[in-house]
Amino acid sequence: MANRMLMRVIFLAILLCAVPAMAGSGKVEWGYEGKTGPEHWGELSEEFELCSKGKEQSPVDISSPVPAKMRPLKFNYKRAEKLHVVNNGHTIKVSYPAGSILNAPNGKKYELLQFHFHAPSEHTVDGRAYPMEMHLVHKSKDGKIAVVGVFIKEGKKNRAMEKIWRELPEEEGEREEVDAGLNVIELLPASKSYYHYKGSFTTPPCTEGVDWFVLKQPIELSKEEIDEFRSIMDGNARPVQPLNERVIHMVK
Numbered sequence: 001m002a003n004r005m006l007m008r009v010i011f012l013a014i015l016l017c018a019v020p021a022m023a024g025s026g027k028v029e030w031g032y033e034g035k036t037g038p039e040h041w042g043e044l045s046e047e048f049e050l051c052s053k054g055k056e057q058s059p060v061d062i063s064s065p066v067p068a069k070m071r072p073l074k075f076n077y078k079r080a081e082k083l084h085v086v087n088n089g090h091t092i093k094v095s096y097p098a099g100s101i102l103n104a105p106n107g108k109k110y111e112l113l114q115f116h117f118h119a120p121s122e123h124t125v126d127g128r129a130y131p132m133e134m135h136l137v138h139k140s141k142d143g144k145i146a147v148v149g150v151f152i153k154e155g156k157k158n159r160a161m162e163k164i165w166r167e168l169p170e171e172e173g174e175r176e177e178v179d180a181g182l183n184v185i186e187l188l189p190a191s192k193s194y195y196h197y198k199g200s201f202t203t204p205p206c207t208e209g210v211d212w213f214v215l216k217q218p219i220e221l222s223k224e225e226i227d228e229f230r231s232i233m234d235g236n237a238r239p240v241q242p243l244n245e246r247v248i249h250m251v252k
């Protein structure tokens, strides 16, 4: 009798554990075109609601920014010996080792988690897109997100980026380990002037409350390097979103 009772309890416990786990494994598919494209993200899942209902979404078109006196961005980035590069089907993402800090103008410290790429750029300037954009994603100890956006234009071959570009994973799900010996600061432009506004993730679930710092000066990749990325991933850019009540500040 006691045995049967025990079996029942165990069975119930397994059921209670397994059902939520099964429900959680059904990841919602999203993409950049057709029925799962950006216009439909908000309908694909309740968790993606902000993608259609949010009022502070990213990216945005940067036109008539308002000059502001804010402190400069301070980058305390560390050199990384090894980098993990993954093609996750939405972008090519480079995970960065712990300990690289962005000191934001609000006095907050954010740690660099990863950087990734979009082609074409997601932010536009006066309605014009750049061929690509790099996003450096940072998180503070209390869970706030700050993203530094860097435009990429066609120009010279990029020596610092070359180490990563040699190992670009071509297939979805493919991972590469890169012996980098690279400090990500080498990827940034000389001028750290920036545009700042409050926005969101540019991918589902489109979470808001993100501090965006988009650098004014673009960096360069050669035509071949841009073509190489676009041969793997092209069109992974969300269209610009309404600015609504927000102001974009421009800081020298």
Ligand SMILES: [Zn+2]
Residues within 6 Å of the ligand: 116, 117, 118, 135, 202
């Ligand atoms: Zn991004």
